[in-house]
Amino acid sequence: MNLRRVGAYFPAFAKGYVRNPLGLFFALIFPVILILIFGAVFSNSGTSPVPLTVQNLDNNSPASVAFLQALNSTGAVSVSMAPPSAGNLSSYLSSHDLSAGLEIPAGFGADLVNHTPVRLLVFTNPSSGSEAGIVQGAVQGVANGENLHLAGGSALVTPVNLNVGSQVYSYIDYLVPGLIGFSVLVSPMFSMVNVSSTWKRDKLFRQLSLTPLTRAEWLTATILWYILLAFISTVLMLLIGRVLFGAHVTLTLLTLPFLVVGPILFVSIGLLAGTVSNTPESAAVLGNIITFPMMFLSGTFFPVSLFPSWLVPVAHVLPLYYVIDGLSNAMVFNNPSAVYPDLLVVLILAVIFFVVATRLFSWRER
């Protein structure tokens, strides 16, 4: 192994890769598109407050304003105002495509002072059921508090809201390591299957064998390139995840081994698939058969914990599952003791596939 030759060959491979838009698309741009799409689609679900349009017909009396502030501070709804002059709130809501509304009647403040029962009109759209429930619950809760206060009582039973785990994990927190894993899988797999089969057909390995570059040096330079891609992709996913979607992911030290061993594993699998195939066409088919199940069933887009129970064992035989699980444990849960078993599995698989692939892959003819 001559590192000078590895260094000489590396830029040539990199140029060939970068100048082929398809390879770069799958390695870097495609995961970015995925995180933007999935992040945007799913970031609104979960804990964000439901918009609630309020028509205050009580001339912004202190009591009505206090009630709305209490409602807003629940965090369940975010209050915005409709002008009192807008007329019928129900038709205002439907004409503005809003799904939840609250009408505070005129004389609300005075009625409260006089202990006269008062009615709040809550408008919800039954077709968005969970939002309707949140709005109704929030208004009911604030109203109960008000009732208790006016009745001169104090709360005896108070629920305290806690989360499972130390922190709230949102979908984007699972998506970032999932898509880093996706990148670690897809960029070497698609291109190595192609490289090892078309280079064999076009006798490019024979051409390289006419120079002092050795097979091991070639493979080292190639793997280094995919490790570099994995790092770039990780930085991109982290930046987009954190800046655009507020993901709770950090680049911990234990993330790094996956970005090294992962590319070694998938370069080896790709090389193996291309080597055992007779034509680039059959190599592409074999490559897809290996790649696609892994792409969808390893927890890339959705955590495996959400899978139906019969599908979970399938995920557990896919090498990418251990990469993504390890990355999640390292980047999201910061749980080193859970990272090591994943890392061990990836490492063992990488060694096995590397040895088999390099045994079967030959430059010289027989």
Next chain:
Amino acid sequence: MTARRLASNELPGDEEYVTATIEVTKLVKLYGPLRAVDGVDCEVRAGEVFSFLGPNGAGKTTTVEILEGLRPRTSGEVRVLGLDPWTQIDKLRTRIGVIPQDFHFFPKLTPREAIQLYARLFAVKADPDELLAQVELLDKADEYYDTLSGGQHQKLGVALALVNDPELCFLDEPTTGLDPRARRSLWGVIRRLRREGRTVFLTTHYLDEAQQLSDRLAIINHGTIIATGSPGEIISRFGRPERLRIVGEPALADRLTAQGLTVTREPHGFEVELGSKADALRILDSVAASGLRWEGFSTESDTLEDVFIQMVGRLEDGSLPTAAPPETRA
């Protein structure tokens, strides 16, 4: 096989001491039951252009790939620059330049980058401009390989083969598939290699190419060498004698036949075989003296192609024994 000496290619000193750049003895390569190379003996001398000729599937490429260290041999002795090309390829690689058959390169690299890559891999200094100018590819130095034509690809192949300044160049069918102009241009490059003192091992199935370029050549058929020598030697040994072609009345042909000459009738005249230069003068005298009408004459001699077609044809029908030693035959 003891190669015949060639006056036009003598190197200084006693001809017995001519340096052999390649020595092949009883080379055999089997692919299962197929004897692709079946007892080849040949010798290539330093500084010559040596051509390996043969029909497709004759064993040319297998032989040359064994010499280049790309394939192992089944049996036989091979020395290239004194080294065993299979086991000592690491030492040999830096001293030879190779353009393999159907040369391909990385589609998204430019010729300049390709040469820079090779120079770094070989750890030599090479000037891309100079090398590309040598093969007339300088104007395409910065175009991607996949935008170049077939002839330009081959020229890049030659330039790459020269990056490490090799003593010995292998060119495996370098002109196959090229248009006539590109072929001529590549011939110029091969002649230049010879002028620079490099040994060139050329395989081709274009006989005009071999005749034009080679100092010596070997003809291989069915894995066996059937003739070795300079183009002139092979033509004179295996071809028909030189002929005088006369355009004139048929009566002239009768007259010459009566003089004991071998005459072949042609559509617009006839051909008379020549034993010597003097024969030609005697025949023309006789034609002039006859008083019969004749319009002109030319001399005809076999080209390498004529000889090759005849030899391979006679081999196929069994009328020509092969030149290979009997003990290496299957």
